[in-house]
Amino acid sequence: MTTELSDAALIEKSLGAPEMFTEVFARHADQVHRYLSRRAGPDTAEDLVSDTFLTAFELRHRFSAERSPTGALPWLLGIATTLLRGHGRAEARRWKALTHTPPDFGAAEPSPADLVAERVDAGAVVRSIARTLSVMADGDRDALLLFAWADLKYEEIAATLEIPVGTVRSRIHRARAQLRAAITTTTPEGWSGR
Numbered sequence: 147m148t149t150e151l152s153d154a155a156l157i158e159k160s161l162g163a164p165e166m167f168t169e170v171f172a173r174h175a176d177q178v179h180r181y182l183s184r185r186a187g188p189d190t191a192e193d194l195v196s197d198t199f200l201t202a203f204e205l206r207h208r209f210s211a212e213r214s215p216t217g218a219l220p221w222l223l224g225i226a227t228t229l230l231r232g233h234g235r236a237e238a239r240r241w242k243a244l245t246h247t248p249p250d251f252g253a254a255e256p257s258p259a260d261l262v263a264e265r266v267d268a269g270a271v272v273r274s275i276a277r278t279l280s281v282m283a284d285g286d287r288d289a290l291l292l293f294a295w296a297d298l299k300y301e302e303i304a305a306t307l308e309i310p311v312g313t314v315r316s317r318i319h320r321a322r323a324q325l326r327a328a329i330t331t332t333t334p335e336g337w338s339g340r
Contacts, residue, residue: 153218154211161207171199174219178226181296186233194233198226213305223296224306227288271329278328282321289314290321 151159153170160167178198182191202209202218202225214221279287285307292303300318304311 152211154209154214157206157209157218160203164203167203167206170202170218170222174222175199177219177296178222181223181291182226182230184295185230185291190233194226194229197229198222201225201229214302215305216299216302219296220298220302220306223292223298224308227292227306230288231284274328274331275325278324282324283317285309286317286321286324289317290325293318 151169153173156166156169160170175195179191179195182194182198185191186194199222202222205225209218209221282290288307289303292298292306293300298306300311300314303314303318307314
């Protein structure tokens with residue numbers, strides 16, 4: 147019977163046997179890529195995933211299992227988020243572009259008028275969310291998207307961003323309030339016009 151090594155054990159072993167780090171990549175590359183794709187787009191994500199794991203490899207001696215008790219993913223997403231800040235202008239442009247782009251609802255097919263109206267309403271909501279994300283404070287956006295897109299718990303986000311859990315709660319609360327306000331003014335019930 148073989149037991150699978152923890153991320154911390156793999157990283158520690160990789161200090162003497164660098165090839166062990168490939169298992170960390172194999173375990174987490176897809177999740178890191180998914181997170182980065184959502185934040186920066188698929189093309190930029192490819193480069194950022196490579197940069198994330200290269201940086202992690204170079205800094206593996208600084209990995210702390212105590213600060214990342216659930217494994218290496220929060221640590222890797224922290225590195226990815228830091229690298230994203232370097233690409234922050236590109237991310238902001240992407241969110242702003244989404245405010246002017248109709249959402250992709252899949253293959254076009256004949257639909258009744260009410261389905262068209264639903265798509266128009268959904269498009270307005272998507273653009274409103276994108277607009278809100280584009281102007282949101284970096285820290286608030288990072289915390290929210292680590293929660294929503296990377297499925298991290300508050301404690302993991304705190305470890306990822308190296309901030310207290312209470313700060314994570316405040317940032318996510320503030321970000322949700324901004325999104326709620328944007329959605330409320332966009333939906334028919336809260337429609338305020340243009």
